[in-house]
Amino acid sequence: MEIMKEDTTYLQELRKIAWREELRKSIPAKERTAKERVSMPSQDPIIRSTNSDEVNTGLMSELAIGEAQRCLDCVNPTCIDGCPVNINIPSFIKHIEKSDFLGAAKVLKETSALPAVCGRVCPQEVQCEATCFYTVKLKKAPVAIGHLERFAADFERESGSVSVPKIASDNGYKIAIIGSGPAGLSAAGDLAKMGCDVTVFEALHEIGGVLKYGIPEFRLPNSVVDVEINSLKQMGVKFFTNFVVGSTASIQDLRDEGFDAFFVSSGAGLPNFMGIPGENYSGIMSSNEYLTRVNLMKAAHADYDTPVYIGKNVAVIGGGNTAMDSVRTAKRLGAERSMIIYRRSMDEMPARVEEIEHAVEEGIEFMCLNNPIEYFANENGHVSKVRVQKMELGEPDASGRRRPVPIENSEYELDVDLVVVSVGVSPNPLIPKSLPELEMTRWGTIVVDEDTMQAKNVPDVFAGGDIVRGGATVILAMGDGRKAAQGILNYVQSKK
Amino acid sequence: MSKIINKEILSDKVVKIEIEAPRIAQKRKAGHFVIVKIGEKGERIPLTISQADESKGTITLIVQKVGVSSHKLCDLAVGDEVSSVVGPLGQSTHVENVGTVLCAGGGVGIAPLLPIVEAMKEAGNKVISVLAGRSQEFIILEDEIRKASDEVIIMTDDGTYGNKGLVTEGMEEVIQREKVNLAVTIGPAVMMKFCSILTKKYNIPTVASLNTVMVDGSGMCGACRITVDGETKFVCVDGPEFDAHQIDFDEMLMRLRAYKDEEADAYQSFMNNK
Numbered sequence: 001m002e003i004m005k006e007d008t009t010y011l012q013e014l015r016k017i018a019w020r021e022e023l024r025k026s027i028p029a030k031e032r033t034a035k036e037r038v039s040m041p042s043q044d045p046i047i048r049s050t051n052s053d054e055v056n057t058g059l060m061s062e063l064a065i066g067e068a069q070r071c072l073d074c075v076n077p078t079c080i081d082g083c084p085v086n087i088n089i090p091s092f093i094k095h096i097e098k099s100d101f102l103g104a105a106k107v108l109k110e111t112s113a114l115p116a117v118c119g120r121v122c123p124q125e126v127q128c129e130a131t132c133f134y135t136v137k138l139k140k141a142p143v144a145i146g147h148l149e150r151f152a153a154d155f156e157r158e159s160g161s162v163s164v165p166k167i168a169s170d171n172g173y174k175i176a177i178i179g180s181g182p183a184g185l186s187a188a189g190d191l192a193k194m195g196c197d198v199t200v201f202e203a204l205h206e207i208g209g210v211l212k213y214g215i216p217e218f219r220l221p222n223s224v225v226d227v228e229i230n231s232l233k234q235m236g237v238k239f240f241t242n243f244v245v246g247s248t249a250s251i252q253d254l255r256d257e258g259f260d261a262f263f264v265s266s267g268a269g270l271p272n273f274m275g276i277p278g279e280n281y282s283g284i285m286s287s288n289e290y291l292t293r294v295n296l297m298k299a300a301h302a303d304y305d306t307p308v309y310i311g312k313n314v315a316v317i318g319g320g321n322t323a324m325d326s327v328r329t330a331k332r333l334g335a336e337r338s339m340i341i342y343r344r345s346m347d348e349m350p351a352r353v354e355e356i357e358h359a360v361e362e363g364i365e366f367m368c369l370n371n372p373i374e375y376f377a378n379e380n381g382h383v384s385k386v387r388v389q390k391m392e393l394g395e396p397d398a399s400g401r402r403r404p405v406p407i408e409n410s411e412y413e414l415d416v417d418l419v420v421v422s423v424g425v426s427p428n429p430l431i432p433k434s435l436p437e438l439e440m441t442r443w444g445t446i447v448v449d450e451d452t453m454q455a456k457n458v459p460d461v462f463a464g465g466d467i468v469r470g471g472a473t474v475i476l477a478m479g480d481g482r483k484a485a486q487g488i489l490n491y492v493q494s495k496k
Numbered sequence: 497m498s499k500i501i502n503k504e505i506l507s508d509k510v511v512k513i514e515i516e517a518p519r520i521a522q523k524r525k526a527g528h529f530v531i532v533k534i535g536e537k538g539e540r541i542p543l544t545i546s547q548a549d550e551s552k553g554t555i556t557l558i559v560q561k562v563g564v565s566s567h568k569l570c571d572l573a574v575g576d577e578v579s580s581v582v583g584p585l586g587q588s589t590h591v592e593n594v595g596t597v598l599c600a601g602g603g604v605g606i607a608p609l610l611p612i613v614e615a616m617k618e619a620g621n622k623v624i625s626v627l628a629g630r631s632q633e634f635i636i637l638e639d640e641i642r643k644a645s646d647e648v649i650i651m652t653d654d655g656t657y658g659n660k661g662l663v664t665e666g667m668e669e670v671i672q673r674e675k676v677n678l679a680v681t682i683g684p685a686v687m688m689k690f691c692s693i694l695t696k697k698y699n700i701p702t703v704a705s706l707n708t709v710m711v712d713g714s715g716m717c718g719a720c721r722i723t724v725d726g727e728t729k730f731v732c733v734d735g736p737e738f739d740a741h742q743i744d745f746d747e748m749l750m751r752l753r754a755y756k757d758e759e760a761d762a763y764q765s766f767m768n769n770k
């Protein structure tokens with residue numbers, strides 16, 4: 001089903017369906033707006049900071065229905081404008097209100113390939129919930145759209161009646177997907193539905209990209225991701241792990257093997273470092289290394305072979321989701337002090353608000369307006385101290401955030417034995433290197449047509465997700481995957 | 497999953513295994529490596545591809561038992577499966593006919609040196625190899641290296657085999673005797689450091705192939721980073737070979753110690769439970 005952003009008549013049509021009309025009338029708007037926003041049940045902060053179980057435990061049906069009742073089913077649902085993939089939000093919420101949870105999940109799946117994932121990791125506070133009528137007009141807490149999304153998706157998964165989408169009959173096109181993160185998985189799902197023969201190539205030994213190696217279990221359990229992968233397998237999608245496209249086989253090799261088009265979703269996996277003195281001492285690592293050791297390689301389990309350094313005084317540099325995930329992981333692995341060192345203020349932190357709140361509850365120390373400038377090591381070359389400079393906020397920069405400026409003579413030193421550097425990632429250069437004719441930006445991202453996701457100069461190559469956007473979000477990666485699937489189908493059909 | 501097709505025990509500590517990996521066999525060049533993972537709970541370790549047979553679709557790895565993972569790999573039998581083999585990774589060796597190439601391999605470094613010796617010879621170079629080890633048992637692959645070299649010099653610390661002395665002594669003897677156009681050194685970091693100091697003294701361009709700690713092997717984590725000419729480089733994607741005279745070996749030595757204690761403990765308990 002193709003949903004066009006501009007054409008909203010379908011929304012009105014659906015809104016006029018009898019049961020929705022009835023449901024709207026069943027509770028007066030005043031009563032709906034008088035309700036308090038539901039709060040997500042979660043594990044106690046003291047207990048959860050010693051285990052790796054999911055922090056949020058999920059809404060019970062009654063709570064979900066209660067929250068769904070807050071939604072006014074607006075004539076002009078502005079929440080949808082805030083969703084990068086334009087999920088029909090009022091429709092799924094009203095299904096929850098009338099207790100048709102599977103119906104709600106179905107609505108989500110029309111637009112989102114991974115609702116159980118997005119419900120957990122999307123930054124709703126700057127997307128749908130930011131444009132919710134409650135936020136914009138009533139100046140009240142928005143409807144908990146993210147929590148409800150997770151509820152519906154979890155309900156479907158746990159009910160055991162996950163609907164395997166209908167697959168169109170085999171259309172004879174063979175498509176290769178490079179990288180198995182959210183962009184690749186969503187493109188694979190759509191292409192399989194369209195009847196294509198889809199193969200996903202993944203460099204690592206596990207499918208899932210950042211969802212597996214990056215985002216920790218306490219925020220996104222692997223089992224949630226595995227259900228989605230299994231459903232793709234049931235749809236006939238083939239997966240090859242330990243396969244680095246560009247090394248194990250080139251795009252040309254795969255063309256020769258009969259692939260008609262390619263979707264490059266190889267992510268932004270390259271960690272940035274700051275380039276300050278002492279940064280290569282042992283005990284200093286990228287968040288990718290730290291999280292990969294712990295999440296993918298399960299280094300903290302005694303019976304797994306991969307080691308990870310267990311820090312006592314851990315400093316994580318940065319203020320994004322990756323930084324929050326790293327610092328909370330360190331806490332769970334037994335750190336006495338788990339600190340965030342961030343050069344701007346709390347307000348500028350790019351991490352999801354909920355993660356920051358959870359981190360604060362868990363006793364993470366936030367050293368905002370602080371910036372590391374040098375590391376020192378003990379006699380073994382292991383980091384022992386970090387010299388930090390205090391900052392203040394100056395004029396806004398290009399990103400609109402106020403630029404941090406160093407305060408002179410404000411340096412001080414802090415004892416650390418583990419430092420996790422989490423100051424952003426760069427696009428993975430493997431594919432661009434092996435396809436020199438691809439047009440790239442100076443940041444190393446692939447240039448594509450915005451609507452079809454087709455690369456310039458190489459018509460059978462499409463790209464999306466972080467390799468096109470730089471470090472972005474799961475939902476944007478997923479949206480790209482879906483757009484590309486349509487673009488690819490149009491392309492292969494036009495060619496034959 | 498990749499099946500083990502052949503296994504040959506070269507010495508107490510060194511095993512040669514041939515693994516089914518048709519795509520890698522087709523693509524690999526001298527200097528490339530693979531990342532291998534054994535079992536669900538295994539770690540990912542880099543191993544140089546020693547040889548490949550395109551028609552059989554196999555690659556050969558030479559594995560020295562140094563820790564838990566290499567030991568586990570050596571313990572596998574013909575017919576067993578290696579859970580993951582991914583590659584070929586890294587940049588291949590720059591091979592050209594430069595004249596005389598002096599190849600210095602120490603201990604564990606002899607295995608990854610072999611394909612380079614072979615490639616250099618094939619390109620028409622005169623190849624002189626210096627193999628070094630603490631004692632006789634650490635000199636591996638002597639026959640294979642001999643086959644591809646014009647001359648082989650063996651050095652042992654204790655004099656149990658070949659000449660008594662360090663690898664650098666063997667190298668210097670050659671350098672003083674004849675014109676060397678290129679040196680290649682692979683072995684423990686300390687050894688490479690001293691080889692590099694030696695060849696710098698004589699102004700001989702030198703390549704060192706580094707075996708740092710790695711996790712993914714595809715540039716994603718930075719565990720393998722080192723400093724070359726003042727710049728941070730990732731060994732898995734920018735290397736594994738670099739201009740030896742530009743490598744900050746002291747930093748590399750320090751980084752290699754990062755997991756030494758954990759690894760020693762793990763190896764101890766692995767051996768105790770065997």
Ligand SMILES: Cc1cc2nc3c(=O)[nH]c(=O)nc-3n(C[C@H](O)[C@H](O)[C@H](O)COP(=O)(O)OP(=O)(O)OC[C@H]3O[C@@H](n4cnc5c(N)ncnc54)[C@H](O)[C@@H]3O)c2cc1C
Pocket residue numbers: 120121122123178179180181182183184201202203204208209210211214215216243244245246265266267268269291321322325352428430431464465466467471472473474475477
């Ligand atoms: C720790 C962490 C926390 C995050 N938290 C959030 C969050 O809460 N909310 C949110 O919206 N976003 C979050 N993000 C960002 C989000 O995960 C990414 O934007 C998203 O995963 C990008 O998806 P992708 O499909 O483009 O790439 P990825 O998920 O990066 O997947 C790319 C895959 O391609 C593989 N690959 C690369 N090159 C090749 C090749 N040549 N051949 C074969 N395979 C290859 C890689 O191994 C990888 O598995 C987080 C990121 C991190 C690192």
Ligand code: FES
Pocket residue numbers: 709710711712713714715716717718719720721730731732733
């Ligand atoms: S091993 Fe991870 S970047 Fe090189």
